[in-house]
Amino acid sequence: MSLPDALGALLGDRCTSDPSAMAGYLEDERGLYQGVAACLVFPETTDEVAAIVKTCAEHGGSLVPQGGNTGYCGGATPSGDTQVLLNLSRLNRVRAIDQVGMTVTAEAGVVLANLHDAVEAEDLFFPLSMGSEGSCQLGGNLATNAGGLAVLKYGMAGELVLGLEVVLPDGSLLNTLKPLRKDNTGYHLKQLFLGAEGTLGIITAAVLKLFPRPTEFQTAWLSVSGIDAACQLLPLARRASGDCVTSFEYVSGKSMALLAQHVDGLKPPLAGDHHVLLELSGALPPGGLRPQLEDLLEQALDTGWAYDAVIAESLDQRRALWALRENIPEAEKRAGRSIKHDVSVPIADIPAYCEAAPHRLAALEPLRLSIYGHIGDGNLHYNVLAPEGADPAAFKADKGEAISRAVHDLAAEMGGSFSAEHGIGQLKTAELARYGDPAALELMRALKAAIDPAGRMNPGKLLG
Ligand SMILES: Cc1cc2nc3c(=O)[nH]c(=O)nc-3n(C[C@H](O)[C@H](O)[C@H](O)COP(=O)(O)OP(=O)(O)OC[C@H]3O[C@@H](n4cnc5c(N)ncnc54)[C@H](O)[C@@H]3O)c2cc1C
Structure with missing residues (x-):
């Protein structure tokens, strides 16, 4: 019996090898990979997952776990006709x-x-x-x-x-x-x-x-004088709020311009080249954080780190501010997709990173930058787009590798990471081999060999 038939006997119509039923699960979120698999299965219990894994082992197959398929590195996309795509969406209690x-x-x-x-x-x-x-x-x-x-x-x-x-x-x-x-x-x-x-x-x-459950959210959008000012604001905000800063996001004016151009109805509340979305939250008596937010905004304006600020006065206004930040990936997609980078460096070094990076990219101009990210965590999405009017695919084929090398080399030189939160998947295996600590890589390979000696779990991902 073939592997799909054996899994079909186990799961009935929760196993399919019908190309049209599988199609939506075989392409990754960013459209970088078109996958191939023997079949797609939807277990509903842990026992069924175990039975699938055992059946796979008996037939010499391998497995690719898949959640919502929103990952940015192609980790959930299978790449061979002996691979089973195991979608967890029905194991959802x-x-x-x-x-x-x-x-x-x-x-x-x-x-x-x-x-x-x-x-x-x-x-x-x-x-x-x-x-x-x-x-x-x-x-x-x-x-x-x-x-x-x-x-x-x-x-x-x-x-x-x-x-x-x-x-x-x-x-x-x-x-x-x-x-x-x-x-x-x-x-x-x-x-x-x-x-x-x-x-x-x-x-x-x-x-x-x-x-x-937090009883209070205080959310503000600030136009700041630069990314260095944004970084200075972070410790001020943490101290002034009794360490209640939940989110501290940086958004460049360039990312805001992309948003305004490509996503209807979303415009920044303030002009400027540099923005911070700041949120305080806590389970506090009502109104507890508002005076602290106002106090810290006053200090930010007095120091000149911020030019202007708006505070969300309602849940709808809070959602509207967050929508600006959260729709930047969509704006990049509509602008022809970006060459994405997910770097981290120590927070205090972010201004130096942003100062140096354009010089590293100068030889690869013309290009467009979209810089935003979780700078409260030292994490920047330093994304690069083709110049207006150019073909994004041709731009990427021509310059993508050199651009990523420049962005990642700089992060590595500054003691940072080339993948702060999106992982490795199949997209960044070569980068891991290049930038990973040799002893750490050796230990990772030893762990993989000890736990998965037959290489059945998500082959080709992470360690390549
Ligand atoms: C609009 C947007 C915004 C995003 N923002 C962020 C962000 O702010 N921060 C961030 O970190 N990421 C972000 N991401 C990336 C992505 O959403 C996250 O990586 C998310 O955690 C992936 O979850 P998923 O269920 O979609 O996993 P998938 O994409 O399905 O899988 C991701 C990896 O996990 C493995 N996997 C999935 N389920 C299991 C399981 N049950 N057991 C073992 N392995 C499994 C897969 O094999 C694959 O290697 C964003 C993505 C989008 C599209």
């Missing part, structure tokens, strides 16, 4: 919410926005948040150790995990699904799977930390 310990146990396929709704209905809060939250899934978030919009206060996805349930490459189950804050009983094995991009096992469920 919220199993338990613990009001006392403030935890939730949820399955990998729950969509992030649905997880928010489920815990908020219990007056609790799961802080992981990003532009793709209406589609991305918990398992994908954990497998990529996603960052997003509230890392400054709550940490990356992996820092929110207390326990994991993982189907290993031989079909056995690793169960650390405990809601314990403290458990120092040997190696912290769950860490291996956070950021492993499905190369070591399939995450089927997780226990996550929850927080009291």
Whole structure:
């Protein structure tokens, strides 16, 4: 019996090799990869995931886990006719919410926005948040150790995990699904799977930390004098707000111009070349953060770091400010797609990075920049687009590699990372081989060989 037939016998119509049914799952979010797979399966339980993995092993096949397929590095796109695309979207229950310990146990396929709704209905809060939250899934978030919009206060996805349930490459189950804050009983094995991009096992469920639901959000948009001023503002904002800064996003005037040009109805509330979207939040008595926000904006204006500022006076206005930030990737897409970079450097070095980078790119002009990102986390999306009127595909083919080399080399020279939050997937395997610490790469290969000796899990991704 062929592998698709064996999986069909196990799952019925939740296994398909029909090209038209598979098509929507085979292309990645950015349209960089067109995948190939033996079949597409939709397990509904952890036991079914284990049975699929065992069946695959018996037939010499391999597996590509897929969540919401919103990843930016092609990690969830299969690349061979012996590969099974395992989509987790039907393994999507919220199993338990613990009001006392403030935890939730949820399955990998729950969509992030649905997880928010489920815990908020219990007056609790799961802080992981990003532009793709209406589609991305918990398992994908954990497998990529996603960052997003509230890392400054709550940490990356992996820092929110207390326990994991993982189907290993031989079909056995690793169960650390405990809601314990403290458990120092040997190696912290769950860490291996956070950021492993499905190369070591399939995450089927997780226990996550929850927080009291914030009672107050204070959101402001500032026009600032430069990216150095934006960086100076961050510690001021943290101190002045009693360390209640949840998000601190930088948006360049160039990204705002792209937005205004390509996404109807979205215009920045203030003119200027440099902007900061700042949000304070907390579970505080009503009105608690407004005086602190006003005080810090006054200081920002007095120092000259900010030229002007607007405060969101309603939930709708808060959403409108966030829509500006969150629609930049869409604006880039409509402008012909960008050559994306996801670099990080120490926060204090961001101005030096932004000063040096255009010089490194000067020889590759003409080009357009779109610079924005989570500068409160030292993370910049230093994206490059073809000049107006040029063919984006030809521009990328001609200059893409040299542009990425310049952007990544500079980050590496400054002690930073070429991939701050989007991971490696199949897009950045060569970059990992180039910039990775040799000892770290050797250890990663040893771990891969020990846990997945037959190379069945997400072949070709991360380590290549
Ligand atoms: C508009 C937009 C905004 C975004 N903003 C951010 C942002 O702010 N921060 C950020 O970090 N990312 C961001 N992303 C990227 C992306 O949304 C995240 O990486 C997200 O965590 C991916 O989740 P997913 O469910 O779509 O995973 P997928 O794309 O389906 O998969 C990603 C990787 O995880 C693996 N995987 C998926 N599920 C599992 C599982 N259950 N077990 C093991 N491996 C698994 C896949 O094999 C693949 O390697 C954004 C994307 C878009 C389109």
